[in-house]
Amino acid sequence: MHSPIFFSLILALLTSANLFAEPIGFRETQVADASANRPLHVSIWYPTQALESSEATGTSTISVGENRAFIGVRAVPDAEPAQGAHSLVVLSHGYGGNWRNLNWLAAELAAQGYVVAAPDHPGTTTFDRRPAQAATLWERPHDLSRVIDFILAHPQLAGEINPDRIAAVGHSLGGWTVMALAGARFDQAHFAAECQAHPNPRVCGLSDELGLNTEGAAKTSLEASMLNHRVRAVVSLDLGLARGFTPASLAAAPIPVLIFGAGVDIGDLPARMESGYLVAHLPPAQTQYIEIADAAHFSFMQRCKPGAVEMLEEEVPGDGIICKDGDGRSREEIHQQVASQVIAFLEQAFAEKITAL
Numbered sequence: 001m002h003s004p005i006f007f008s009l010i011l012a013l014l015t016s017a018n019l020f021a022e023p024i025g026f027r028e029t030q031v032a033d034a035s036a037n038r039p040l041h042v043s044i045w046y047p048t049q050a051l052e053s054s055e056a057t058g059t060s061t062i063s064v065g066e067n068r069a070f071i072g073v074r075a076v077p078d079a080e081p082a083q084g085a086h087s088l089v090v091l092s093h094g095y096g097g098n099w100r101n102l103n104w105l106a107a108e109l110a111a112q113g114y115v116v117a118a119p120d121h122p123g124t125t126t127f128d129r130r131p132a133q134a135a136t137l138w139e140r141p142h143d144l145s146r147v148i149d150f151i152l153a154h155p156q157l158a159g160e161i162n163p164d165r166i167a168a169v170g171h172s173l174g175g176w177t178v179m180a181l182a183g184a185r186f187d188q189a190h191f192a193a194e195c196q197a198h199p200n201p202r203v204c205g206l207s208d209e210l211g212l213n214t215e216g217a218a219k220t221s222l223e224a225s226m227l228n229h230r231v232r233a234v235v236s237l238d239l240g241l242a243r244g245f246t247p248a249s250l251a252a253a254p255i256p257v258l259i260f261g262a263g264v265d266i267g268d269l270p271a272r273m274e275s276g277y278l279v280a281h282l283p284p285a286q287t288q289y290i291e292i293a294d295a296a297h298f299s300f301m302q303r304c305k306p307g308a309v310e311m312l313e314e315e316v317p318g319d320g321i322i323c324k325d326g327d328g329r330s331r332e333e334i335h336q337q338v339a340s341q342v343i344a345f346l347e348q349a350f351a352e353k354i355t356a357l
Contacts, residue, residue, distance in 0.1 A: 023047070023048050023049070023076060023079070024045055024046070024047070024048065024073070024074070024075040024076065024107055024110045024111055025045070025046045025047070025048035025075060025076050025077075025078070025079030025080070025081060025110075025158070026043070026044065026045050026046075026062075026064050026075035026076065026077055026078075026079075027043075027044050027077065027078045027157065027158075028041065028042070028043050028044070029041075029042050029044065029157060030042070031119070031146055031147060031150045033146075038122050038133070038139060038143075039122075040119040040120065040122070040143055040146065040147065041099070041119065041120045041127070042099075042117055042118065042119045042120075042147055042150070043099040043106075043117070043118050044115065044116065044117045044118075044151070044157060044158050045064075045075065045106040045107060045109070045110040045115070045116040045117075046081055046082070046086070046110055046114075046115045046116070046157075046158035046159055047081070047082035047086060047110060047111075047113050047114075047115070047159065048076055048079035048080060048081060048082055049079065049080050049081075049082055060076070061074040061075060061076050062074070062075065062076075062077055064077075064103065064107075065099075065100040065103035065302065067100075068305070068308075068311065069304060069305060069308040069311060069312060069323070070100065070301075070302045070303065070304060070305065070308070071302060071303040071304070071305055072103065072302075073103055073104060073106075073107035074107075075107065075110075081155075081156075081157070081158050081159030082113075082159055083159070084159070084160065085159075085160040085161060085162040086113055086114060086115045086158075086159055086160065086161060086162065086165075087113070087114045087115070087161075087162060087165035087166070087167070087346070087350065088114070088115045088116075088117070088148065088151055088152075088161045088162075088165065088166045088167070089106075089109055089114050089115070089116045089117075089166075089167050089168065089169055089346070090116075090117050090118070090119075090144045090147050090148060090166075090167075090168045090169075091105070091106060091116060091117070091118035091168075091169050091170065091174070092118075092119075092121070092140065092143075092144060092168065092169070092170035092171070092173075092174030092175075092177040092178055093118065093120070093121065093125065093170075093171060093172075093173075093174050094170075094171045094172030094173045094174050094175075094240075094301075095124050095172060095173040095206070095240070096124060096125070096126060096129070097124075097125065097126060097171070097172070097174075097301070098120050098125050098126040098127060099118040099119070099120055100302060101171060101300075101301045101302060102118060102169070102171060102174075102300075102301070102302075103302050104302050104303065104335050104339075105169065105335070105338070105339055105342065106118060108335075108339040108343070109339075109342075109343065112343055115151065115158040115159060115161060117147050117150075117151050117158070119143050119144070119146075119147050121139075121140050121143055121177075122139075122143075123135070123136065123139075124140070124173060124210075131209070134209055134210060134211075135209065135210060135211030135214070135218075136211060136218070136221070137186075137210045137211055137212065137222060138180075138186075138221045138222045138224070138226065140173070140174075140176075140177040140180075141177050141178075141180040141181050141226040141228070142226065143177075144168055144177065144178070144181060144228075145181070145226075145228050148166060148228070148230060148231075163230065164232065164350070165232065165350045166230050166231055166232055167231060167232060167233040167234060167235070167346050167349070167350075168181050168182075168231050168233075168234045168235070169234070169235040169237065169342065170234075170235075170236060170237065170239070171237040171238065171239075171300045171301070172237070172238060172239060172240050172297065172300075173239070173240055173241065174237070174239075175236035175237055175238065175239025175240070175242075175275075176239050176240060176241045176242065176244075178231075178234040178235070178236060179234060179236060179239065179242070179245065179257075179278070180226040180227075181226060181227065181228045181231045181234060182227070182231065182234045182253050182254075182255055182257060183225065183227040183249060183252060183253045183254060183255075184245040184246075184249050184250055184253065185223060185224075185225055185226075185245065185246055185249035186212075186222055186223055186241075186244045186245060186246075187223055187244065187245075187246045188212060188213060188214075188219060188222065188223065188244075190243075190244060190245075190246055191204075191207075191212060191241075191243065191244030192213070194243040194244070195207075195243075198243070198273060200268050200269075200273070201268055202240070202267070202268035202269050203240050203241060203243075203268070203269065203274070206241070210241075212241075212244065225249075227254075231255065232255055232256075232349060232350060233255055233256045233257070233258070233345070233346055233349035233350070234255065234256075234257050234258075235257075235258045235259075235260070235342055235345065235346075236257065236258070236259045236260065236275065236278065237260045237300040237338070238260060238261055238262045238269075238271065238274070238275060238295075238297050238300060239259075239274055239275060239278070240269060240274055241274075242273075242274045242275065242277040242278050243273070243274070243277050245277075245278075245281075247281040250278060250281035250282050251281055251282070251283060253282055253283060253286075255286070255349070256286045256287070256288075256345070256348075256349040256352070257278070257282055257286065257287050257288070258287075258288050258290070258341070258342065258345040259275050259278050259279060259282075259287065259288065259289045259290070260275070260290050260291075260292060260295075260300070260338060261274070261275035261276065261289065261290070261291040261292070262291075262292060262295045262296050262297050262299060262300075263291050263292055263293035263294065263295060263326065264293075264294065264295060264296040264297075264299075264325070264326040266296050266297045266298070266321060269297055271291055275289065275291070276289075288345065290341060292334060292337070292338070293326065293328065294325065294326035294327065294328025294329055294334070295325060295326060295334050296321075296324060296325050296326055298321065298322045298323070298324070298325075299325045299326075299331055299334050300338065301322065303331050303332055303335070304322070304323035304331070308320075308323045309323045309324065
C-alpha cells in the first residue's frame, strides 16, 4: 500500500519528533447507557498543556496503568487539554482484557498529539465477565461507536477532535471489533464451516460463550453491518475470529487497514489462519500486513515487570504466557516498532482520505 521509502521517512520524522513530544494528560470517565444495561468505563489519554502549568496547580505526573505485574506510563491526571483539533483513536482490548493492555500504545499516540480513548467491554473484560454480556459480541463495535460519540460531544475532557481524523485499533478480539467498524460482517454459517474445515479449540471453542451460534434477533444483530463511516482507518493487532467474516464484506472494506500478525504461535492461533485470512480477502491496494517474527500474541500488551511470569503462574497456572515473547527482541523494542508503524500508517491514511474528499 505504501512504499518503503515513505515509511523510512516517516519513521525518521517520528524518531526526531519524540524529542518534542507533548505532555500526556489522563482521565477516566463513564459513558452512560440509556437502557442502563451497558454503561462503559472509559480511559482517555490526550495532549495537555506544558508541564509547567500543571506544576503551578500542584499536580504532577503519575504512573498510569501500573500494577504488580505490569509497567505503567507517565501522565498528568485530569490535566487541561491542549488547544487545537486533534486526531482521535479508539482502542479495543482483547478477550478478558482491559483498558490497561494497550496503555503503552495510547501513551505513544498521545505524545504525538492524538486523543486516545479505550473502553472496558462489558462481559469480555477483566472487570466484568457476565455471561449474558459476553454473548452479545456485536455490542463491542457499538461500544467504540458510543465512545466516539461521547468524545466528540464532550471536548472539555480531552480537547477538540478533527472529525476527519478518527481511527480504531484493536488487539486479539479487539482486532475483530475494529474490523467490524471497517465493514467486515460476521456470518454464523460461514464461521461454522471454517471451524469444521479448520478445527481450532482456542477460537472455535468460544462459540457458545460469545453467542456465535444464536438465533432470532441475536443472530440478526451479530450478522448486521456495524460499519462506522466516521472511522477512516483501522489497525488489527494479531486478531482472532477473523474466519467468521465473509470474504465479500472484507473485499468491500472502504478504508485502509494495517494488520499485524505475531510470528510466534502460542498454540492454536497461527497468524496465517487469522491475520492471514484478512490479508487474503481485503482490497490489496489499501491493506498492509506486517508479521513480526519475534512477537507472540501477548507481545502487543503492556510490558511486564521482572518476576511477573512467576507471579502470574502462581496465581493462575498458565497465565505466565502473557509475559512471554519470542527469542528475539525485548517487548519494549517490539512496542517501539509497532508504535512507529501505526503512527506512520495513520498519518498516511488520514492524508489520503482528506485528499480524496
